[in-house]
Amino acid sequence: MPxxxxxxxxxxxxxxxxxxxFTALSVVVLSLTWLERKFLxxxxxxxxxTRTGPMGLLQPVADALKLVLKEDLIPAWADRTxxxxxxxIVLVPSFMIWVTIPAANNLVLRNLDMGLFxxxxxxxxTILGLVLAGWGSANKYGTLGGLRSAAQLISYExxxxxxxxxxxxxxxSLDLREISNFQYPGVQSSPQESGFTNIPYAVIMPxxxxxxxxxxxxxxxxxxxxxxxxxxxxxxxxxxxYSGAHWSVFFLAEYMNxxxxxxxxxxxxxxxxxxxFLPDWIWFLIKAYFVVLxxxxxxxxxxxxxxxxxxxxxxxVMVPLSFVNIVIVAIYLFYGWPWWAASLLSLACTMVIGxxxxxxMSRPAxxxxxxxxxxxxxxxxxxxxxxxx
Amino acid sequence: xxxxxxxxxxxxxLGGGLGVVATRNVVHAALFLLLxxxxxxxxxxxxxxxxxxxxxxxxxxxAIIIVLLFAIMLTRxxxxxxxxxxxxxxxxxxxxxxLFAVVTAAFLWKPAPDAEPQGPGLAKLGExxxxxxxxxxxxxxxxxxxxxxxxxxxxxxxxxG
Numbered sequence: 001m002p003x004x005x006x007x008x009x010x011x012x013x014x015x016x017x018x019x020x021x022f023t024a025l026s027v028v029v030l031s032l033t034w035l036e037r038k039f040l041x042x043x044x045x046x047x048x049x050t051r052t053g054p055m056g057l058l059q060p061v062a063d064a065l066k067l068v069l070k071e072d073l074i075p076a077w078a079d080r081t082x083x084x085x086x087x088x089i090v091l092v093p094s095f096m097i098w099v100t101i102p103a104a105n106n107l108v109l110r111n112l113d114m115g116l117f118x119x120x121x122x123x124x125x126t127i128l129g130l131v132l133a134g135w136g137s138a139n140k141y142g143t144l145g146g147l148r149s150a151a152q153l154i155s156y157e158x159x160x161x162x163x164x165x166x167x168x169x170x171x172x173s174l175d176l177r178e179i180s181n182f183q184y185p186g187v188q189s190s191p192q193e194s195g196f197t198n199i200p201y202a203v204i205m206p207x208x209x210x211x212x213x214x215x216x217x218x219x220x221x222x223x224x225x226x227x228x229x230x231x232x233x234x235x236x237x238x239x240x241x242y243s244g245a246h247w248s249v250f251f252l253a254e255y256m257n258x259x260x261x262x263x264x265x266x267x268x269x270x271x272x273x274x275x276x277f278l279p280d281w282i283w284f285l286i287k288a289y290f291v292v293l294x295x296x297x298x299x300x301x302x303x304x305x306x307x308x309x310x311x312x313x314x315x316x317v318m319v320p321l322s323f324v325n326i327v328i329v330a331i332y333l334f335y336g337w338p339w340w341a342a343s344l345l346s347l348a349c350t351m352v353i354g355x356x357x358x359x360x361m362s363r364p365a366x367x368x369x370x371x372x373x374x375x376x377x378x379x380x381x382x383x384x385x386x387x388x389x
Numbered sequence: 390x391x392x393x394x395x396x397x398x399x400x401x402x403l404g405g406g407l408g409v410v411a412t413r414n415v416v417h418a419a420l421f422l423l424l425x426x427x428x429x430x431x432x433x434x435x436x437x438x439x440x441x442x443x444x445x446x447x448x449x450x451x452a453i454i455i456v457l458l459f460a461i462m463l464t465r466x467x468x469x470x471x472x473x474x475x476x477x478x479x480x481x482x483x484x485x486x487x488l489f490a491v492v493t494a495a496f497l498w499k500p501a502p503d504a505e506p507q508g509p510g511l512a513k514l515g516e517x518x519x520x521x522x523x524x525x526x527x528x529x530x531x532x533x534x535x536x537x538x539x540x541x542x543x544x545x546x547x548x549x550g
Contacts, residue, residue, distance in 0.1 A: 113439075135416060
């Protein structure tokens, strides 16, 4: 029996690689927390943290210290095993997907042929941890949050997977390295024979990019979609009973996932680490942090949805749209259209649907404005009548 | 190395399965089931079937266990966490034993050829699925569609009543 596992596998080297990856990710997470506070502050005309270190740069360190020193409470009625295991079930997949996300051509722990599918498969397991955390803490809000997270995350998983499939169709590969090489001219000729197709997939299918970003936000549970730990409704959902180190594990996982979505957006749609002049990994960081800032911007701008709005949006808008996206890509590939035709079609779809959604969303507000206008008119009339008398 | 890894994965699969039937708590049983199913994914990995292993994690580890937990939580969990034992256990033993006997007999009757294990590759797999096995594939999707429509009808009827 040929034995692939008898290769001279150096366990020490693997452990070292994982350790380096974990350290790098922790640094990224610390930088993200600082960036988020600073950026949100600026959006809200505040300064953000200023007291700890220059420009508040040491704030994440202070936060981390505070979290570690905090008392780690376990509710008396909690299911202790589940309560302990849940944060790990959330963290481990979020860390594991980073094993195959490349930051540059050779800056990856282990490039897998089916990297994209691997990421999709393992990111689903995170949901399980949230559900268990909610249930295990023996708290009604926690259980509600757990149920909400399962409903939300499974629903938004479908558009994400559909868009990932359309990317795989374009690249004819699930290898993240190949996918991003195809998006820059002169690296690796793309699988399509005709036409000039070595361009970022964001240009070929803007619709896919939009769906991926929105559904990715929902997967992360960041602000417009933070239904499952909505503080003002269910006071933190699955995390309500967690404190100290256990809570910080969830926190770490959330920010790792945020950066993972940003990195995947960069790799799948924005041409990966390719770019002129600067070294590869700097381009990767620039693109990933750009997407991260976009995510923070959305957080600073939009109010939270309601759970029924969220589910309706998933099933009535995102899922059909993701199928439309696949059909466009399939037509483009099958008939060998020039890339700009697919691009225009996709862009037109995005615009039309975006306009329709905007009209639908702003309908209640428009009605309120209408009622207000009529009241004003009536008041004015009455005043005129009173004055006339 | 393979033997060691196989031993670990097999032990985890069996241990998880044993935990499922032995534990008194339904949620713990679901967790043991997760352990067992993920270990099966490890076994697939040892058989060079990476795609199957990932599908196993995605479908069983993710979707099915989540739906299972969802169902457990929607029922009144605190009132009967000890439901994993009822009067059907002799029947269950009979069914499990029967299946085990049939599978073992089949293996003894016709042992697997001593071929070199090799992954078919994703492209090859997709090609076979959509050419040689196109009809079963379509039938499977039809079955899923019927199940979906059925679920919607049941949900609507419940909502009206």
